[in-house]
Amino acid sequence: MTTTSATSGSTAASTSTTSSSSSTSTNASLGQSILSGLNAGAGIDTDNIITSLTAAQKASLEDGITAKQATNTAQLSAEGSIASDLLTFSQSLQTLINGGSLQVQPVSSNANVMKVTAKAGVPLGDLTSTIHVDALAQAQSIKSTTFASGQTFNTGTLTLTVSGGSPITINVDSSNNTVAGIAQAINAQGGGVTANVVTAADGSSTLVLKGKTGAAQAFTVSGSDTGTGGQSLSSLSYGGGATGGMTLTTAAQDASITVDGVTVTRPSNSFDDVIPGVSMTLTGTGDVSLSSSVPTDAINEAVNDFVTAYNSLMGEITTATAAASSTGAAGALYGNTSMRQLKDQLSKLTTTALTATGSVRTLAELGVGTNLDGTLTVDQTKLSKMLTSYPNDVAAMFQTSQSSSSGQVLITNAAGAAASGVYTISGITPALNGGNATGSVNGKPMNASSWNLTAPVGSGADGLALQILSGAPGTVTITVNQGLGGVLQTLANAMTNSSNGVLTALNKSLTTQKSSLADALAKADTQVQVYHDRLVSQFTTMNTLVSGYKATQSYLTQQVDLWTKSTS
Numbered sequence: 001m002t003t004t005s006a007t008s009g010s011t012a013a014s015t016s017t018t019s020s021s022s023s024t025s026t027n028a029s030l031g032q033s034i035l036s037g038l039n040a041g042a043g044i045d046t047d048n049i050i051t052s053l054t055a056a057q058k059a060s061l062e063d064g065i066t067a068k069q070a071t072n073t074a075q076l077s078a079e080g081s082i083a084s085d086l087l088t089f090s091q092s093l094q095t096l097i098n099g100g101s102l103q104v105q106p107v108s109s110n111a112n113v114m115k116v117t118a119k120a121g122v123p124l125g126d127l128t129s130t131i132h133v134d135a136l137a138q139a140q141s142i143k144s145t146t147f148a149s150g151q152t153f154n155t156g157t158l159t160l161t162v163s164g165g166s167p168i169t170i171n172v173d174s175s176n177n178t179v180a181g182i183a184q185a186i187n188a189q190g191g192g193v194t195a196n197v198v199t200a201a202d203g204s205s206t207l208v209l210k211g212k213t214g215a216a217q218a219f220t221v222s223g224s225d226t227g228t229g230g231q232s233l234s235s236l237s238y239g240g241g242a243t244g245g246m247t248l249t250t251a252a253q254d255a256s257i258t259v260d261g262v263t264v265t266r267p268s269n270s271f272d273d274v275i276p277g278v279s280m281t282l283t284g285t286g287d288v289s290l291s292s293s294v295p296t297d298a299i300n301e302a303v304n305d306f307v308t309a310y311n312s313l314m315g316e317i318t319t320a321t322a323a324a325s326s327t328g329a330a331g332a333l334y335g336n337t338s339m340r341q342l343k344d345q346l347s348k349l350t351t352t353a354l355t356a357t358g359s360v361r362t363l364a365e366l367g368v369g370t371n372l373d374g375t376l377t378v379d380q381t382k383l384s385k386m387l388t389s390y391p392n393d394v395a396a397m398f399q400t401s402q403s404s405s406s407g408q409v410l411i412t413n414a415a416g417a418a419a420s421g422v423y424t425i426s427g428i429t430p431a432l433n434g435g436n437a438t439g440s441v442n443g444k445p446m447n448a449s450s451w452n453l454t455a456p457v458g459s460g461a462d463g464l465a466l467q468i469l470s471g472a473p474g475t476v477t478i479t480v481n482q483g484l485g486g487v488l489q490t491l492a493n494a495m496t497n498s499s500n501g502v503l504t505a506l507n508k509s510l511t512t513q514k515s516s517l518a519d520a521l522a523k524a525d526t527q528v529q530v531y532h533d534r535l536v537s538q539f540t541t542m543n544t545l546v547s548g549y550k551a552t553q554s555y556l557t558q559q560v561d562l563w564t565k566s567t568s
Contacts, residue, residue, distance in 0.1 A: 039277040046539040054532040061524040069517045074332035076510045078320040081497055082342070083503045085316060089309050090485075090492040093212040093302075097485040101298045102398040105389075106278045112523035115281045116290060122277035123396050123481065127292035129260055129275060133285045137269045142221070142246040144237045145180075149203030153177045155227035158185075158236060162192050162211065162219045163252075179205040179228060193219055199409070203527070207236065211252060214267025218252035221245070255282055294391035299398065304378055306484070307368060310346070311375045317343055318374065338506040345491050347374060353420045356482045358393035360386050365392065370418065400483035409473035412452065413465035416486020423461050425453075425476040430468050437468040463490070 075469050080496040096102065104124040113133050118124055155177060158170040168191040183195035186209070198206045211217045220240045222234030237245035252264040257274075264274055269282040278290070321339045324330035332340050350363040350370055360366055367382030386393050400416040409425065423441050431437045436448035441461045446453040453470050455461035464478065482490070495503045 024160050025121070034154070042563075046543060050532065050535045050539060051358055053535055054528060057531045058524075058528045062521060065517055065524060069514070069521070071332070072446045072514050075336075076507070076514065078332040079338075079503060079506055079510060082313075082316055082320060083507070085286040085313050086342070087496060088494050089313055089487045090451065092309070093306065094485045095304060095487055097398055097400070097483070101295060102302055102395065103293065103295070104291050104395045106294050107276075107291045108285065109291070109356075113284045113288040115283055117279045117281075119272065119277050119279055123399060123401055124277040124292055124392075126392060127275070127278070127290050128229060129290040131260075131280075131288050131290065132258045132284050134256040135253060135286065135287065136265070136282050137267060138250055138253040139213045140211045140218050140248070140252035141250040142248050143210050144207040144236055144246045144333065146204045147179055149205070151179065152203070152230040153182065153236075154225040154232055156223065156225040156231045156233045158182070158233060159222040159224070160186070160189070160193050161222075161240075163216050165192075172233060179207050181293045182236070183207060185487065192217065192438075207246075208249075209238075209246070211267070213252075213255075215252050215254045216267060221294060257282070265283070292392075294387075294395050296387045296391060299394060300383060300387060302398065303363075303366065303368065303383060307376045307378050310349070314343070314346060314374050317346075320470070336506070338502045341502050342495055343374065345495070349484075349487065349491075350566060352487050353482075354397040354484050354487060355393070356422045356479050358396060358421045359390045360397065363397075395485075396481060398480060398484055400478045402478070404466075405475055405477040405479075408469040409476045409478075410467040410469065411464050411465070411478065413454075413463055414480050415466075416489050417462060418455070418463035418480050418482065420480055420482040421461065424466065425466065425478060426475045428468060428472050428474050428476065430470050431470055437469065439466070445503060448565060470542045 037160065042107065045415075054261055098120065100118060100120065100231065103118050103120070105118050106127055108114050108116045110555065124370070137278065137335050147518055153172060155173050158172060160168045160170065161192050170182070170185045170189060172182060176182060183197050186193065186195040193209055193211050196208045200206075209219075211219050219237045220242075220328060221236060222240060222242065223235065223237045223245070234242070235245055240246070255269050255271075256263060256265045256266055257280075258264075259274055264271070271280040271282070274280065275290070282307070302538075304515050316414065317339060320331045321335040321336060322328075322331040322341075323334055347370065348369050353361045355361050366386050369377050369380035402411050402413075402415055402418070425439050425441055425446075428439045430436060431448075431451045437451050437453055438448060439446045439453045441455050442459050444456055444459045446447070446466075447456055448457075453466045453468060455464040461478075464480070466478070493501070495501050498504060527544060
């Protein structure tokens with residue numbers, strides 16, 4: 001501290017001396033200009049005197065303001081650049097994480113039977129499952145007989161009924177009593193059954209109706225005539241005891257799989273809720289086994305890229321906050337408390353727990369070390385060892401996830417907003433009779449508003465928000481894996497939040513100062529103009545008087561000359 005103060009004091013003294021010397025030189029120059037005007041042999045040069053005096057007044061009033069404006073501009077520029085780079089740093093990492101390239105990926109042994117993808121935000125870990133695909137989901141499809149080109153139908157109605165649904169009536173009249181017209185009328189209803197007309201080379205047509213996949217989407221068609229003269233609408237009937245109508249080409253069917261001996265059915269060929277973290281799409285029937293793969297190369301590259309980006313940001317902050325030295329002036333934000341807070345928060349990233357559990361939970365444990373100057377380095381040997389020994393734990397450090405042990409207690413805060421940990425919420429009661437829900441975290445009562453609970457500041461679960469539904473148990477477990485992306489995003493939000501962000505507050509303060517300095521400069525300009533106008537008025541009056549004195553002097557000179565001649 002002593003060294004910094006001495007340096008700062010020396011710099012200030014040097015600046016003051018330079019400023020004083022410059023001011024003295026300027027004033028001496030202006031003074032000489034004024035004296036030259038007064039001593040001009042051909043009368044007083046009032047224009048030069050007014051210009052010089054006005055310049056002196058302007059310098060005394062405005063030089064200090066413009067110097068502060070230059071400092072303010074530099075501070076705003078530095079703050080804006082750092083805030084922008086912090087957000088870019090956070091968003092770039094989040095984009096990489098959301099892309100899934102750092103996530104443990106499921107692997108299918110037979111893509112012709114099942115394709116698999118990882119679900120974002122759900123830790124996968126080791127995956128060892130054997131699955132038999134028993135059947136694929138199908139949509140019911142029926143077709144009519146072949147009708148000659150130009151065939152018309154009787155007027156009347158067609159009634160479509162999807163299993164368990166309400167009947168849908170399609171009116172057939174003279175405007176739509178053709179195969180194409182009936183197909184358009186069915187499609188216009190949007191009842192879950194679509195119609196298509198297949199036309200042969202000879203112009204004959206076949207009506208094809210298709211429903212949605214799943215056994216529950218089976219449908220029937222009933223035709224009823226009200227007019228005559230054309231093909232009976234009963235020829236388009238199917239199901240419900242109808243005969244002589246349309247024929248079945250594909251039956252409605254659910255997809256069925258057997259996972260480790262347990263049979264599961266779904267109305268479509270997509271299964272997203274059978275194995276946590278895995279989305280499955282059926283492509284055929286047969287056996288398939290699932291395993292997992294850790295993207296070690298991508299994670300290794302991401303860690304090194306993170307360190308590079310971190311060091312770039314930290315270098316920018318260090319430059320902006322550097323003290324003056326013999327080789328350069330102080331940074332634009334030297335001594336700024338907001339910058340100190342930002343550096344302090346960034347320095348904690350390597351020791352912050354990124355997951356709730358695991359053998360490796362922090363960047364420091366992963367091999368990311370901090371140098372004396374605040375920059376980071378990667379111990380590549382240690383990083384490779386951790387990736388080999390604990391691949392799933394390392395991969396989890398780059399994923400943000402949160403879960404509740406009860407479906408009646410929902411987590412409502414944004415993913416990553418709460419710190420990593422396993423939290424026990426006890427004393428839970430739903431909101432009843434217009435009251436508030438209750439619950440405690442880490443032994444501290446949570447803030448309540450109707451059905452919602454939020455963790456109090458300082459509880460260790462800051463940022464956690466819950467919604468308590470009816471039937472919630474008295475105690476639940478909340479597991480939060482903030483992940484590196486979540487930690488960095490929370491930091492960026494805290495610094496740049498529009499209402500109470502540290503960098504936002506600094507920007508507002510500097511912007512207010514900028515406006516105040518602009519007002520002060522405008523006021524000084526007005527004062528200089530008033531001073532200039534007063535000088536013009538005063539010197540005009542003086543010139544008038546001097547002119548009078550000169551006229552008198554000329555007259556007296558003439559008289560003296562006459563008197564002298566007369567006496568002679």
